Amino acid sequence: MSSFFSKLFGTKDGSAKAAEQPEMYNDFAITPKPLKESGGFRVAAQIEKTIGAELKSHHMMRADVLGSEEEARAESLRKAKVFIDQMGNEIFD
Numbered sequence: 001m002s003s004f005f006s007k008l009f010g011t012k013d014g015s016a017k018a019a020e021q022p023e024m025y026n027d028f029a030i031t032p033k034p035l036k037e038s039g040g041f042r043v044a045a046q047i048e049k050t051i052g053a054e055l056k057s058h059h060m061m062r063a064d065v066l067g068s069e070e071e072a073r074a075e076s077l078r079k080a081k082v083f084i085d086q087m088g089n090e091i092f093d
Helices: 002-009 015-019 069-092
Strands: 023-025 028-032 035-037 040-051 054-066
Touching: 023 069, 028 069, 040 069, 054 069
Parallel strands: none
Antiparallel strands: 023 028, 028 040, 035 040, 040 054
């Protein structure tokens, strides 16, 4: 029965929860959120930043589809950092 709940709510070691933790980069919080697609996982991430008293948020999605969720998560993080470097706060415009 406990394996049922592990599958439903994540593993005992908390790896499912750890995967949802944002990584901070230049005052932006990046949470990789690859999307399951036929043939793999699409590169996507949530990018957030507090500007003044307001929390700004942007959902980044790319055309890339990779074979594993782990690869897509790493690529989502890398591409989000490049996007931040290129656009800065203009991401939220």
